[in-house]
Amino acid sequence: MAAARITIVGAGSASFGVDSIAAVLAARNRLRGSRLALVDIDEGALESMAELARRASVELEAELEIETYTDRREALPGADFVIVSVEVDRYPAWRRDWEAVRASGVPNAYSENGGPGGLAHSLRTVPIVVDICRDVVELAPDALVLNYTNPMSRVCLGAVRHTGARVVGMCHQIGNAYYEVGRVLGWIDALAGSPGEIEQAATVAERLTVEACGINHLTFITQLWDREEGVDLYPSFRRRLAEMPAEFSPLSRRVADQFGLYPTGGDLHISEYFGWAAEVTEVTPPFEFWDRRGEKRSGRIESALAGELELADLFARENEFELDRAVDVITAILDGTDQLELAVNVVNGGCIPGLPDWAVVEVPAVVGAGGIRPLRMPQLPRGIVALLNQQILIQDLVVEAAVQGDRRAALQSLLLDPVTGERFAANQALLDDLVREHGSLMPFGGEGAAVATESAPVTGGVR
Numbered sequence: 001m002a003a004a005r006i007t008i009v010g011a012g013s014a015s016f017g018v019d020s021i022a023a024v025l026a027a028r029n030r031l032r033g034s035r036l037a038l039v040d041i042d043e044g045a046l047e048s049m050a051e052l053a054r055r056a057s058v059e060l061e062a063e064l065e066i067e068t069y070t071d072r073r074e075a076l077p078g079a080d081f082v083i084v085s086v087e088v089d090r091y092p093a094w095r096r097d098w099e100a101v102r103a104s105g106v107p108n109a110y111s112e113n114g115g116p117g118g119l120a121h122s123l124r125t126v127p128i129v130v131d132i133c134r135d136v137v138e139l140a141p142d143a144l145v146l147n148y149t150n151p152m153s154r155v156c157l158g159a160v161r162h163t164g165a166r167v168v169g170m171c172h173q174i175g176n177a178y179y180e181v182g183r184v185l186g187w188i189d190a191l192a193g194s195p196g197e198i199e200q201a202a203t204v205a206e207r208l209t210v211e212a213c214g215i216n217h218l219t220f221i222t223q224l225w226d227r228e229e230g231v232d233l234y235p236s237f238r239r240r241l242a243e244m245p246a247e248f249s250p251l252s253r254r255v256a257d258q259f260g261l262y263p264t265g266g267d268l269h270i271s272e273y274f275g276w277a278a279e280v281t282e283v284t285p286p287f288e289f290w291d292r293r294g295e296k297r298s299g300r301i302e303s304a305l306a307g308e309l310e311l312a313d314l315f316a317r318e319n320e321f322e323l324d325r326a327v328d329v330i331t332a333i334l335d336g337t338d339q340l341e342l343a344v345n346v347v348n349g350g351c352i353p354g355l356p357d358w359a360v361v362e363v364p365a366v367v368g369a370g371g372i373r374p375l376r377m378p379q380l381p382r383g384i385v386a387l388l389n390q391q392i393l394i395q396d397l398v399v400e401a402a403v404q405g406d407r408r409a410a411l412q413s414l415l416l417d418p419v420t421g422e423r424f425a426a427n428q429a430l431l432d433d434l435v436r437e438h439g440s441l442m443p444f445g446g447e448g449a450a451v452a453t454e455s456a457p458v459t460g461g462v463r
Contacts, residue, residue, distance in 0.1 A: 003033035004334055007075045009132060010085040012040030014297040016148065017049045020083055021056070022315040023327035028062035030331045035065040037075040046070065052304055056311040072132065076139040083326050084132055085148035088124045088441050095287055096437045097121060104430040106420055107278035110285055113151040113217045114272030114391065115419035119398055119410060120434040122151050123442050126158040126402035133165035146170055146326040152216035156345050156360045158399045168372055169216065169345025169360065170325050175201040177210045177221055177264035180249065184240050185233065208233070213352055213363045213377045215388055216345050217269040220261035222378060251280045260381040273391060275418040329367050336369030346374050354385040359392045390418065405443040
């Protein structure tokens with residue numbers, strides 16, 4: 001296999017940076033001799049990550065050439081692949097979104113990808129990734145951009161529409177489907193859901209095939225198969241689901257009952273798309289858990305730098321659903337061996353009937369010498385098609401608000417959103433509150449409002 005040049009934007013992150021480098025190291029036999037261009041504006045975190053990557057490359061005989069850049073434009077020329085996960089003040093900004101939305105009276109808001117919180121998040125991140133992709137088109141026009149930045153569909157739509165870059169969005173949410181189905185079928189412990197338990201999905205994936213599609217964080221399982229027995233498991237899944245305790249994924253169950261297919265993302269994410277979600281379950285982002293997890297990951301990096309933690313342990317690839325699917329896509333393209341990728345975010349182009357061709361959808365794909373070839377999906381129930389179209393049209397407005405600085409489009413997206421309803425004055429006030437919270441990080445946040453990446457404090461992505 002020919003060596004590749006892979007540019008990783010956001011590589012200083014204690015989660016994204018470690019996971020991405022771990023994935024490259026795991027594929028060292030297929031990527032030997034490749035150049036990794038690590039990019040982050042946090043020079044200290046970047047150099048620490050580079051030092052660990054260089055030491056691990058030597059220890060594991062990966063023969064990787066590690067470069068560091070605080071200016072992405074210097075890292076892009078000659079890139080074959082660009083992996084992107086960037087955020088603006090990730091969790092503190094998210095918490096401010098959540099608090100502002102709750103204070104406005106909008107119930108049950110997860111506030112990351114949909115609803116008013118998803119709007120604020122989009123206004124901060126879409127312009128950044130669009131700017132990155134513009135640089136890619138200028139400096140590495142043949143490169144494939146693999147994006148992890150949320151809100152995924154909106155970020156990818158903005159990048160494709162406004163730059164023409166080759167962009168595919170990667171998300172590990174499909175792993176949650178394996179986890180949920182495994183719990184219902186009794187293949188893994190039916191534990192109370194909490195962040196981090198998705199790791200158990202890998203054990204289920206050894207036997208189960210899940211096919212799902214939709215838009216990111218609002219996807220639906222279309223097929224469930226037992227590969228060993230060649231049996232359709234959906235009927236059994238439905239029967240056993242009805243017998244699960246009432247507290248098991250109550251919102252997902254109601255959606256499945258009413259619309260015919262079970263969603264993959266769990267109650268947290270889909271609560272962002274249904275105005276009546278609060279009638280079924282209470283949702284709160286687990287900020288304290290994420291804070292503890294971030295501290296733990298930063299501590300592991302410090303231990304590795306001090307020689308107290310083995311590099312093999314720091315860069316261990318735990319399962320098939322972690323934040324490393326991009327490297328599997330890269331190696332499949334490079335060596336020309338077709339493989340099934342469970343979920344990619346790409347321009348629809350007819351893959352899901354009934355949705356606009358220009359929409360960014362999440363579908364399975366075959367990846368190999370021919371690049372990324374998304375699969376055409378069966379006709380979805382018309383109620384689900386209506387749900388998806390509703391969100392796609394909202395996303396269309398949000399993207400234009402983010403890229404063009406169109407405040408009217410932003411307000412229209414709130415007025416049309418089923419989570420906020422048609423409360424004109426309240427939505428106008430909420431938009432004003434969100435803009436005040438983030439100031440110049442918004443594309444219409446007042447004098448000095450920043451659209452370009454260089455003017456905003458962008459950090460490595462965190463998942």
